[in-house]
Amino acid sequence: MTNEKQYPRATLQEYGYRDFSKFEKPLTVLKHILFFVIFLMLYLSIIVIAIQSVNSSVRTSEFLSITFDWYPNILQEEDLMTAIRNTFIVSFVATSIATIAGTFFAVGLYSLEKKKRQKIMLLNNVPMLNADIVTGFSLMLMFRLLMPIFPNIFGLFTLVMAHLFFTFPYVVLSVMPKLKETDPNLMDAALDLGIKPYKALIKVVIPAIKAGIFSGMLLALTMSIDDFVISYFNTGAGFDNLSIWIYGVIGRRNLTPSVYAFSTLLTLFTLAGLMGYTFIQHSKKGKKGELK
Amino acid sequence: MGKTFKVLAIPYQIWLYILVFVPLIAMVLIAVSNYDSSVPLNQINISLNHWSILVQRQNMIAFRNSVVFAVLTTLISFVLGYFAAYHIFQSKFKNKFIILTIVILPMWSNLILRVDALNNVFSQNNIISSILGFSPFGNITGKPIAILIGLVFTYLPFMILPVYTALEKIDYALQEAALDLGLTPFKKFWKVIFPLSIKGVVTGSIMVFLPTLAGFAIPKILGKGNFLFIGNVIENKLLSSTIFYNHGSLLAVVILVFILGSILLLTRFDKEGETLL
Amino acid sequence: MALGAFGLASCDTRPVLNILNWGEYINDEVVQNFEEEYGINVKISVADSNELFYSKIKSGTTPFDLVIPSDYMIEKMAEEDMLIELDYAQLPNFNEVTYMDGVEQIFDSMTATTFERNGQTIDYKDFMVPYFWGTFGIIYNNRVDGLEEALNQHGWAAYFDATTHLPNARRGMYDVAQMVYAAALLYRNENPNNFSNALLEQARQDVVGADFMEWGDDMLKRNIESDNLDMAFTYTGDYLDRAYIQIDEGKTLAEVQAEFDIYIPNNTLVFIDAMVIPNTAKNVDRAHLFINYLLDPEVVALNSEVVGYATALEEAYDIIVSYADSTDHYKRNWALANLTYYNKDRQGQFYPMTTLSPADIDAINSMVQQVITG
Numbered sequence: 001m002t003n004e005k006q007y008p009r010a011t012l013q014e015y016g017y018r019d020f021s022k023f024e025k026p027l028t029v030l031k032h033i034l035f036f037v038i039f040l041m042l043y044l045s046i047i048v049i050a051i052q053s054v055n056s057s058v059r060t061s062e063f064l065s066i067t068f069d070w071y072p073n074i075l076q077e078e079d080l081m082t083a084i085r086n087t088f089i090v091s092f093v094a095t096s097i098a099t100i101a102g103t104f105f106a107v108g109l110y111s112l113e114k115k116k117r118q119k120i121m122l123l124n125n126v127p128m129l130n131a132d133i134v135t136g137f138s139l140m141l142m143f144r145l146l147m148p149i150f151p152n153i154f155g156l157f158t159l160v161m162a163h164l165f166f167t168f169p170y171v172v173l174s175v176m177p178k179l180k181e182t183d184p185n186l187m188d189a190a191l192d193l194g195i196k197p198y199k200a201l202i203k204v205v206i207p208a209i210k211a212g213i214f215s216g217m218l219l220a221l222t223m224s225i226d227d228f229v230i231s232y233f234n235t236g237a238g239f240d241n242l243s244i245w246i247y248g249v250i251g252r253r254n255l256t257p258s259v260y261a262f263s264t265l266l267t268l269f270t271l272a273g274l275m276g277y278t279f280i281q282h283s284k285k286g287k288k289g290e291l292k
Numbered sequence: 293m294g295k296t297f298k299v300l301a302i303p304y305q306i307w308l309y310i311l312v313f314v315p316l317i318a319m320v321l322i323a324v325s326n327y328d329s330s331v332p333l334n335q336i337n338i339s340l341n342h343w344s345i346l347v348q349r350q351n352m353i354a355f356r357n358s359v360v361f362a363v364l365t366t367l368i369s370f371v372l373g374y375f376a377a378y379h380i381f382q383s384k385f386k387n388k389f390i391i392l393t394i395v396i397l398p399m400w401s402n403l404i405l406r407v408d409a410l411n412n413v414f415s416q417n418n419i420i421s422s423i424l425g426f427s428p429f430g431n432i433t434g435k436p437i438a439i440l441i442g443l444v445f446t447y448l449p450f451m452i453l454p455v456y457t458a459l460e461k462i463d464y465a466l467q468e469a470a471l472d473l474g475l476t477p478f479k480k481f482w483k484v485i486f487p488l489s490i491k492g493v494v495t496g497s498i499m500v501f502l503p504t505l506a507g508f509a510i511p512k513i514l515g516k517g518n519f520l521f522i523g524n525v526i527e528n529k530l531l532s533s534t535i536f537y538n539h540g541s542l543l544a545v546v547i548l549v550f551i552l553g554s555i556l557l558l559t560r561f562d563k564e565g566e567t568l569l
Numbered sequence: 570m571a572l573g574a575f576g577l578a579s580c581d582t583r584p585v586l587n588i589l590n591w592g593e594y595i596n597d598e599v600v601q602n603f604e605e606e607y608g609i610n611v612k613i614s615v616a617d618s619n620e621l622f623y624s625k626i627k628s629g630t631t632p633f634d635l636v637i638p639s640d641y642m643i644e645k646m647a648e649e650d651m652l653i654e655l656d657y658a659q660l661p662n663f664n665e666v667t668y669m670d671g672v673e674q675i676f677d678s679m680t681a682t683t684f685e686r687n688g689q690t691i692d693y694k695d696f697m698v699p700y701f702w703g704t705f706g707i708i709y710n711n712r713v714d715g716l717e718e719a720l721n722q723h724g725w726a727a728y729f730d731a732t733t734h735l736p737n738a739r740r741g742m743y744d745v746a747q748m749v750y751a752a753a754l755l756y757r758n759e760n761p762n763n764f765s766n767a768l769l770e771q772a773r774q775d776v777v778g779a780d781f782m783e784w785g786d787d788m789l790k791r792n793i794e795s796d797n798l799d800m801a802f803t804y805t806g807d808y809l810d811r812a813y814i815q816i817d818e819g820k821t822l823a824e825v826q827a828e829f830d831i832y833i834p835n836n837t838l839v840f841i842d843a844m845v846i847p848n849t850a851k852n853v854d855r856a857h858l859f860i861n862y863l864l865d866p867e868v869v870a871l872n873s874e875v876v877g878y879a880t881a882l883e884e885a886y887d888i889i890v891s892y893a894d895s896t897d898h899y900k901r902n903w904a905l906a907n908l909t910y911y912n913k914d915r916q917g918q919f920y921p922m923t924t925l926s927p928a929d930i931d932a933i934n935s936m937v938q939q940v941i942t943g
Contacts, residue, residue, distance in 0.1 A: 112301055131506030141318040141322065246404050353942040520938055
């Protein structure tokens with residue numbers, strides 16, 4: 001005997017399920033548009049600088065005609081070239097030292113007890129979060145105190161010191177998380193195999209935290225290359241970097257559009273480098289199949 | 293990690309102790325002295341005469357301007373930055389190095405050039421209007437909205453990166469569990485993902501708030517000098533042709549109190565500074 | 570030359586002359602000619618503020634032989650015994666030239682100020698040879714109807730009195746407090762270097778009355794040029810910088826003036842940059858050689874080709890305006906510009922700015938900031 005009772009069937013809606021599916025498509029499109037707009041605004045100033053760099057007029061309020069003459073002209077502007085050269089010297093020196101020493105510092109910090117480490121990490125935040133006008137000015141005061149002993153202290157030395165001050169924290173903070181992620185057994189295994197501690201550090205740990213070191217280096221370089229206030233206070237002997245030069249020129253005289261050209265070149269170069277890097281990574285993956 | 297490496301931390305400890313405390317002490321000392329550009333070094337002594345600048349009306353207004361804009365900038369950056377970070381997170385684009393580079397790339401161009409370029413397009417007659425025939429932003433230069441846009445999009449990378457890092461650390465299993473338990477995608481976000489990313493939000497907010505609070509270039513250029521920020525006042529005291537070291541130091545110490553407070557707040561949330569990058 | 574910037578220090582055995590100058594303030598051709606004629610290697614360092622000039626000389630890290638600071642800084646350096654007196658025996662060209670009237674006025678004013686301050690008469694001609702000088706004026710957007718007439722008729726009042734004259738005009742002002750104060754005092758026909766609380770209050774009211782909507786430095790001239798601003802008080806040289814750019818792009822001076830021009834009031838600020846020799850100089854004779862070279866009107870005229878400021882020598886001025894008939898577009902318009910704006914027969918009351926006491930400067934800074942914050 002089939003006792004088929006017809007039980008009322010509840011619909012999903014009665015359970016409280018709201019069907020948003022028809023909103024999904026336009027919502028996704030909206031999200032993509034918003035993301036694109038944000039991205040565009042982030043790069044708006046870069047785009048405008050690029051447009052200014054191909055403007056045949058020195059004036060930035062009117063676009064006369066397209067020209068690429070400002071690009072080779074970079075080499076003709078002696079002041080600009082000196083400023084660029086100085087910037088690269090300081091930034092590369094500071095970044096290199098910061099990356100290498102910073103990585104070792106991070107290893108050292110990682111080996112400390114938690115309480116001690118946290119105290120130092122607190123101090124580590126100060127250079128990064130402090131207002132750069134405060135950092136620049138206070139560092140200058142400190143160097144001034146040393147002037148009776150070292151009268152020629154202001155110059156490349158103070159500049160690099162100041163840059164190291166605010167770049168070390170970035171390296172340390174990039175490397176630490178990676179250290180935490182590495183397998184602690186890795187180090188023990190190396191030691192068991194008879195490798196000396198420092199050699200093990202270099203041959204085993206460093207490759208494992210490679211990504212962190214690269215990020216740290218990139219951040220340190222970024223912070224250092226565009227710094228103005230701290231450099232302004234702590235330079236001397238005419239060793240001006242690009243930011244200081246721009247600050248001085250934009251006030252009284254006319255800015256040569258070659259600066260825009262240089263800025264655009266820098267951006268394009270880095271983008272190209274990035275794409276090259278990803279391309280290499282991809283092809284590596286492709287060649288070795290599933291292996292990394 | 294072996295105990296042998298502890299010694300590597302010692303030089304950095306010394307470095308930090310010296311370079312953080314000595315300059316600060318020097319600055320505090322100057323803040324209570326009479327040292328300005330006209331006083332030779334051997335005639336400096338303690339003086340609190342200039343402390344009256346703290347209650348001068350224009351300085352208080354400047355301070356208020358800085359705080360208001362900093363708060364607004366942080367809020368707007370939070371909304372936009374979180375959205376952007378979440379969008380990247382959801383796209384499952386895993387290469388962090390590329391994301392880092394693309395977000396940070398604008399910062400390689402000189403800040404003054406960038407702000408100047410923005411000021412260019414915010415004016416009525418600018419380089420874009422001479423190509424397109426109209427100005428896409430109208431004529432907002434000199435108005436607060438221009439300063440706000442400039443501040444938000446200059447410091448947005450500082451919000452996107454920490455939030456993305458925090459999101460990245462969320463165990464995917466937790467997300468799956470949430471969905472299994474019947475949460476809608478929206479509820480999943482609100483009750484599971486967002487709370488786990490708070491560390492990144494706090495970090496990002498602080499990294500946007502502090503430079504905005506102390507900044508001077510952006511309000512000066514985009515606000516056409518109409519809005520005085522405390523950063524402009526300090527810049528005037530320390531960088532211009534009329535230097536008052538003691539005034540500048542005093543104001544800088546005040547800002548420093550804010551900054552140190554924020555750092556302490558940050559360490560309560562994120563002891564190891566994991567989400568700073 | 571460009572590669573030299575990157576290369577290691579070249580093994581140059583020529584004698585050296587170290588000069589500290591403003592950026593882009595000298596014609597490279599002039600430097601090269603000097604180097605060839607005298608076989609000296611000229612090294613030019615750049616600083617962009619008088620305070621920087623001062624601190625570089627004081628610190629002595631690089632012993633400069635020749636420095637080119639501005640009026641008030643020269644006053645300060647002379648008072649602090651940082652300069653040596655020039656040996657006019659080594660400057661034969663000096664006897665062949667005449668200074669422009671404006672320059673003479675500046676010398677008198679500088680002496681008067683120091684005399685009043687310290688009771689000692691310093692003849693500044695002992696320390697300095699003028700390099701370039703310039704006036705200040707009100708640069709204005711000539712595309713606005715009635716603006717030019719208002720300025721010519723009412724002068725300063727057209728700029729400061731926003732309620733009576735052109736209330737809709739967009740006015741801008743330099744964000745250097747002392748310049749603001751000076752302009753306000755000139756509007757009331759006072760000596761801009763006088764300071765008193767009463768004058769400060771009057772200045773404050775006038776600045777409020779002007780209703781400035783933009784405070785900046787180099788943006789002022791650029792905004793007037795691009796029709797984003799209508800009036801601003803700036804260096805005359807600022808105006809000429811932009812005019813020369815447009816002339817370079819093919820416009821004539823008249824066409825530029827139709828778009829934007831500068832009105833120089835009868836009483837106005839001036840500045841002068843002059844060559845001085847610090848007492849820490851190592852090559853004093855070579856410095857004198859360079860100064861003498863820049864007392865040659867032909868050289869000065871050549872130098873002026875790339876600088877928008879006024880030449881100090883009447884003879885050089887004559888050479889420049891003689892180009893008014895030249896077929897070269899740039900030279901002709903450049904000569905016309907000098908004829909119009911730096912005319913040597915122009916009468917006026919010229920005031921250079923002097924250093925005020927820190928307390929006074931602080932008060933002026935506060936006043937301006939009060940006006941800005943409303």
